[in-house]
Amino acid sequence: MAHRLNQLRTSTLTTHDQFSSTSTTLISSPRTPGKKLTKGDPIVTGIRLRPFLERESAIDDTSAVQIFENNVICTQNSRPQIFKFTHCFDAAAKNKTIYDGMIRSAVLASLQGYNTTVLAYGQTASGKSHSIFGSSCEEGILSLSIHDLITMNGKNHLKFELSFLEIYNEKVTDLLAMPTTSNEQLNQKPSTKSSTTLSFSKQARTHILNKLVPSSNSANNATRTLEIREHPLLGPYVPDLKYIQVKSKEDFQNVLNMGNQQRSVASTNANQRSSRSHAIFTVKISRIDVPQSTTMRLTFGLNSAHSVSNIGKSTTNSSSSKKSAKQQAQEELDAQAVRLNFVDLAGSEKSQQYNGSQGKNDRFAESIHINQSLSTLRNVIDALSRQQSHIPYRDSSLTYLLKNSLGGDAKTFMLATISPSSTVIDETINTLRYAGLASTITNVPRIKTPHLRHEIDELREENARLKQELFLVKSKSMPSIHPTVNKISLTRIDECLQTSFQTESSTSQEEINDEKLDTVDEEILAQIENQCRRPKRKRLSEQPLHEIAKIRKIDDTMLHRRLGTILSYVTDDFSIINDNGILVISDELNIDVKKNSSSWIDALERFDRSVDINSITKKEIVDSLNILFDNQE
């Protein structure tokens, strides 16, 4: 047991140590949430466990993976491995939960002027596309992001343009460029990708083609394969990629549908509608009311030595001198726009299953390309996490295009999706390892377009005004709440407060002072909010077991959570492990107790009957723990 505890305590092990370690039972997290390894912004990593699919439950419905708070616990050969991440979402989490808990910060970062990337990573059929694009039952995080962007652009200061590309067998293809003429396209039967949610009517498509796609580019595009170039300010980019401006969520949905119809998907053993390509959906955000003169004065991020007017003189882009003035002006404007990218990677898979099988050569070739580019992605992640001098970005189109998002000047959020099935536990552990490695990569985000921050400033001003109003209300008429302080105002304030996060690299002294003032105001605000909001609902695991039983089944996951909640009132130093029963260990509390589920239920019921943890002190809880941990087995 001491050996096990020592392994648990190795939470400061480097990821490299973990990989070379032959340790048996537990793998600690590469990163403790909230801890920063180096200056800059680490890639924000979240894990999402998907529920069992119908066909899987028929074979085996015992989850090989459990989520407990920030921990992912994998059970393989009864030897659990634990990985710790900043965000963990269990099988019950919906896309909206993922969005609220993790992805909304990405949207706000893009509005602050940072290039931002949301990357879905994981083995085939683990739920990447489901998370990004959603399903007929729920919106995906992309659609939820667009909804927020459009809502936040109430004053129409911002312009949103969308592009959608795929990397299929290493070739970059524009999914919004029509391969044939509009009429031919409309008369084609829908590709294999179409589904109820993705399908859109012929009328709608005519509408899009007529209204959204610039006619000069839409038709007769003999080849849609595009090249990647490196621009001194933009980094690697696809020059001829089509961008379509959208003004409403309906426009967005139409563009998304149009792209999805073009995307390469196929039915595989693991997934009926498997993405056979990596897809990058980009929202280009620019401000529409900025005078050209202001734009031309701006300097940029990593290349701050280059003013925009220097682009054409850059030595890194030999073709730039041949560019027309118009092209150059367009590139200059482009370089200022912020890009919010959603990357749906193709899933890793075992290609041997296709080998030699008649009629499956395409799948086999695709599979090799998918695995090769994912392997390059892993090499890049590995090289960055080891801080190697050479990073093999150029080894694949995918990593080349993601250069700024991996170790560059963008903010990056990686959502790693995993399956609960024991049949793919090796792939799951691999995904968790690389997600862990990714969380050790530090980007140095730079504000790309300072004027996007006007939006934030406006929100701040409104925030300040609302706070002042609340302050007056409080001083005059508390405890009754002024009618103007309604729910909408509070929601707005919440938004403003969430928006006010800044990174160290960009925070000016003025902003720091502003933050300090905000803190004082926030205290007042908190008091007012406490009076007009209902008390915060307790988490399920904070309630006694008999109350929980009214709402859901008491299974091992619930027992885990309830035990964890009780222990977390008194210490951080504990671990709960599924090991043919549930094992609880805490050095600090001198606990090392294993019981089966029914014994834990008995003990928890006894504990709940004698102790109300909400009304007693930490010391009293510690004194009562013997009721729980007396080993009566």
Ligand SMILES: Nc1ncnc2c1ncn2[C@@H]1O[C@H](COP(=O)(O)OP(=O)(O)OP(=O)(O)O)[C@@H](O)[C@H]1O
């Ligand atoms: N959280 C979830 N809730 C319900 N169903 C889900 C969830 N995640 C995935 N699924 C379902 O699982 C199947 C596989 O999901 P999806 O296609 O998103 O996987 P993927 O990781 O994108 O796979 P590939 O890499 O092969 O494209 C789909 O039928 C999808 O609807």
